[in-house]
Amino acid sequence: MHNSDISLPKDIQRPAEAVLVNITPKETRVAVMEESSLCEIHIERNCGHGLVGNIYKGIVRRVLPGMQSAFIDIGLERAAFLHIVDVLEQRQKPEQPLRIEHMLHEGQNIVVQVIKDPINTKGARLSTQISLAGRFLVHLPQDQHIGISQRIEDEEERNQLRERLENLLPDGAGHGYIIRTSAENATDAELQSDINYLTKRWQNIQQLAKTSAPETLLYQDLPLSLRVLRDMYSDNIDKIIVDSRVNYDLMCEFATNYSQGALDKLQLFQNDSPLFEAYNIEARITQALQPRVNLNFGGYIIIEPTEAMTTIDVNTGGFVGARNFEETIFKTNLEACHVIARELRLRNLGGIIIIDFIDMADEAHQQEILTELAQALAYDRTRVTLNGFTSLGLVELTRKRTRENLAQILCEPCPTCQGRGRLKTAQTICYEIQREIIRESRRVNAQEIRILAAPSVIDLFLDEEAQSLQCLSKFIGQPITLAVETTYNQEQYDIVLQ
Incomplete structure (x- = not known):
């Protein structure tokens, strides 16, 4: 038996964050620290630039009526995948089941956007519904409605934001927008600047689509160093430290135009030791590639990602410090909640996640563990659904998977054991x-x-x-x-x- 989904707290007081941006000629790495603990690492390499958000002029190679999907060539090593649910017309009329073979044919040119990076043997996933992200708004040029981020819950505030945006849009604009959470405190001038920026971007894309050959990249999202300012910056960020003078200048210029509040937080790192060494990030990344994570009081967790799901096992280890065994188990599980939530973000683990907490006889303890886990997961920027305890006493949750996890970016299967993790004796x-x-x-x-x-x-x-x-x-x-x-x-x- 499953519990119904457990809602995560929305109005949490986030701890102060520091963002460290390390730039080398071939790679950009961004570390997010919460109260001196590393909780997120983002890596972008010039050779393997993330594709999510990219817009291409594609060509339909195969239409598969049985799977209601199509393979589209966009110039990548593997053909990309478009399913009927991601076709604009179907999204606009969800109550009418449409057929993909009536909309697409082989050899047809089509403008598509990547919504999921290629992972392992799977090609990129595409959508024909285009969206362009700005600082406060997401532009939906083929839609007409105005949506608002689910995280803005106050109904009055939602109505005010919608009204403000409608007043800024020209009559008969015929374009849709989603108001992002960051727009809560935005001024009209900032919103107008976002509208102008996004409108210009869309005009450029349309022009390119008319004149370019198939398999052409029409639009690429901002580099990681600038996405920090667009997507991650918020009032609870104390400082953004950059170790490259050129990129520091670029970030200052971007902040001046799009993210005024971030300008005062930007700092150029001028020190003899490397930035990530100075903050002990390198050692923490190495630890994040190990299955075992030690807890403070002698317990530990084992994290094992597989193709189907990630399993997490909590163990007491040598921890016997509490008054009785039940109390020891409860304290270990309680501490594991926060460590697990942080490791999911740090390792960027997605899909189905099963947690095997140490068995607790007391139902009140079980409920407290779920409350604590929900609290810890609420800090995650990625969507998480917590399902509670299963009939086997395991906690089940899902975390949206949009890009490769840390181990997939940094590692490859061992050539000796072919990724089994074991050698024959x-x-x-x-x-x-x-x-x-x-x-x-x-x-x-x-x-x-x-x-x-x-x-x-x-x-x-x-x-x-x-x-x-x-x-x-x-x-x-x-x-x-x-x-x-x-x-x-x-x-x-x-x-x-x-």
Whole structure:
């Protein structure tokens, strides 16, 4: 049995934040600190620039009526994917089920926007509903309605914002907007500046779409250093520290035009030690790639992302400091709530997340854990849905997945174990080799058989497995010699028939 979704608190007092922007020629990294704890890391590399928000002139390659989707070439390595639910006409008339084969045909040119980056083997996901993000508004040039961010809950405030925006728009503008949360304290002049900026952007895109060849990039979102000012800046940010003079100047210029409040918070980092070293960010990133996270009082959590979901296991470890065992369990689970919420943001883990808290007999403790977890998750900028305890006593939640997680950006599967996280033991390889020798000796009549393998495998053949190798040699009636290959990993070997 599932509990109904647990709503996250909306009116939380966010702690003061510091944003650190580290820029090198090929990479930009942004760290968000809350009270000296690293809670978010954003990485953008020139070679792997995030595609979400990009607008392309695409060409339809295949229409799949059975899946109600189409593959569109936009100039990437893999064709991108467009589903009927992301087609503008279907979004505008959700009550009328439309058919994708009636709207698209192979070879058709189409303007599309990326709504999900390619992840692993999946191509980028597309939409034909275009949206352009500004500082306070999101422009919907093909729509006419004015929407307001769900996070602005006060009905009177929502009505005032809608009225203010309608007064600023020219009569018969025929364009839609979504008012972002950051618009709560925006002046009319700031909103007008946003409207002008977004209108100009859309005109440029339309002009380019008419004259460009298919598979052309028509619009690219701002670089990460400027998106910090557009998307992440808020009043509770104390300082934005940048370690590049050129980018500091660019950010000051952008802030002057679009984000006046951020101008006073911008600081140029002038220090002998690197910015991320000075704030201990490098060590924290390394820790965020490990499955184990230690808690303060001896407990720990294990975080294991898989293709289908992420599992998180909470353990007491050596923590026995409280008055009784039930209290120990409760305190460990309570501390784990905040660590888990922070690690989800830091590692950017998305999709289904299952948390196995230490079993609690007291239902009141269970309820307190859910309340604490909801409180901790409320700081997340990404949409999170908390479903509560399942019948198996596991906590289930989902977190919107829009880009690759930290490990996918920074790591690749181990070539030795092919990403299994395990190596076959030297003994397992010894037995594999012996089975293969029997197979080969029946197939080919050789004078001698030579085994080339890693040092650990050869050592085993010379020691514990010496007798079995001798028996094998007698059984096949051929001498077997050994040779160490220092460049081989433990699972690599060759059998040479001479």
